[in-house]
Amino acid sequence: MSVIESIHEDHGATFGERADRRVVEHYGRPARTHRAVRNGVGLLEQAYGVIVVEGDDRVEYVDNVVSNRVPATDGQGCYALVLDPQGGIDVELYIYNAGERLLLLTQPETAAPLAEEWSGKVFIQDVEIRVATDDYAVFGIHGPQATEKIASVLNGAGSPDERYSFVRGTMGDVGVSVIRTDALTGEESYEVICAAADAAAVHDTLLNQGLNAAPFGYRTVDSLALEAGSPLFHTELEGTLPNVLGLRNALDFEKGCYVGQEVVSRVENRGQPSRRLVGLTLDGGAVPESGAAVFDGDASVGNVTRAGESPLLGDVIALAIVDYDLASDEVTVRVDGTEVAATRTGLPFVEGSDRSDRLPTYQ
Known part of the structure; x- marks a missing residue:
């Protein structure tokens, strides 16, 4: 409380x-x-x-x-x-x-x-x-x-x-x-x-x-x-x-x-490591749920951990844990049964006055 x-x-x-x-x-x-x-x-x-x-x-x-x-x-x-x-x-x-x-x-x-x-x-x-x-x-x-x-x-x-x-x-x-x-x-x-x-x-x-x-x-x-x-x-x-x-x-x-x-x-x-945390920017306005599958072509390569619409960017952005060796920057995310195009995006999505200590060190 x-x-x-x-x-x-x-x-x-x-x-x-x-x-x-x-x-x-x-x-x-x-x-x-x-x-x-x-x-x-x-x-x-x-x-x-x-x-x-x-x-x-x-x-x-x-x-x-x-x-x-x-x-x-x-x-x-x-x-x-x-x-x-x-x-x-x-x-x-x-x-x-x-x-x-x-x-x-x-x-x-x-x-x-x-x-x-x-x-x-x-x-x-x-x-x-x-x-x-x-x-x-x-x-x-x-x-x-x-x-x-x-x-x-x-x-x-x-x-x-x-x-x-x-x-x-x-x-x-x-x-x-x-x-x-x-x-x-x-x-x-x-x-x-x-x-x-x-x-x-x-x-x-x-x-x-x-x-x-x-x-x-x-x-x-x-x-x-x-x-x-x-x-x-x-x-x-x-x-x-x-x-x-x-x-x-x-x-x-x-x-x-x-x-x-x-x-x-x-x-x-x-x-x-076998997997890594990445950022994704999704096309359209649909927000995927936590756990939504990420695909590279027909291959499942990971899952969204959380997502939302960025108040500053106006885009839907997401964090996802994907295969470490994923080479493609263009993937899709399953949202309500539909594959939505997404682009891998460097973190942070927004540069503020300081950088989070939790940003992945392998970037």
Whole structure:
């Protein structure tokens, strides 16, 4: 559930359910809001599950069970994965070193089962793991004026420059942490974390103080991330090998750590994967469903993962996982039983003020 649902209602929000969590879908006219974020700055309440890991062995413990190196320095973070026994993506995590604790942000439905699983594997280590989703509020600031927006309301610190790094300061009289994120929307982006009890005050500051921000919901997140070429957890990541998506920023192959009983270096890291993520631009206005088949002539070569009409381009665009060695740039996609012509398109579809860290590295 949203931490400040009544405030969203006052602004005319329409709500929806995502992974059993009630979130803001939009505030009306999502395509117009999409363009407002692309041209200025927008404000989103993020839906995260939050895990706190404490104890003297906290960094070593988490480092041993995720795919990336966990920073040992306060104020630094990383993007990491938990892989299943076959090497597919089971969980995605943003991990931040906050001094005496690690703060982990993940999918809302993932936090409780992951914390329970990890707690059951703690033996002699000094580690305490707890779910803290209800303790925090997280707000996203996205757009080409995002840095200017943060600078206009953050006191006691400058906006962080490096991705996955954060600073502590105040907004009004409220303490906050401000993270430079991975530009999922293809724009400059930050996340502001505060105590849940302070969420209303921080939201008001971000919305109305300094440079104004347009409120937006997850329907606009979807369209922005699609234009940016960013794979998302429920549509592209879940169950997929990281190298199929080109997610090398989430893997540290020098660790040799075990993830889901498999060594990270077994996840196709040295050779060419069998499939890859590509962009497609479709003719006509029909939008294919997730899972729609992609054909090269009569041969099935992959499937659409998600698609939609780009508010900025006016075209129907899609992400698809296809055979790695697909040579043709002209393919077809099955939409409602009809083969629709499509053209392979380089990612991102739209160049924003920043480039998503999730863009495939094999491009």
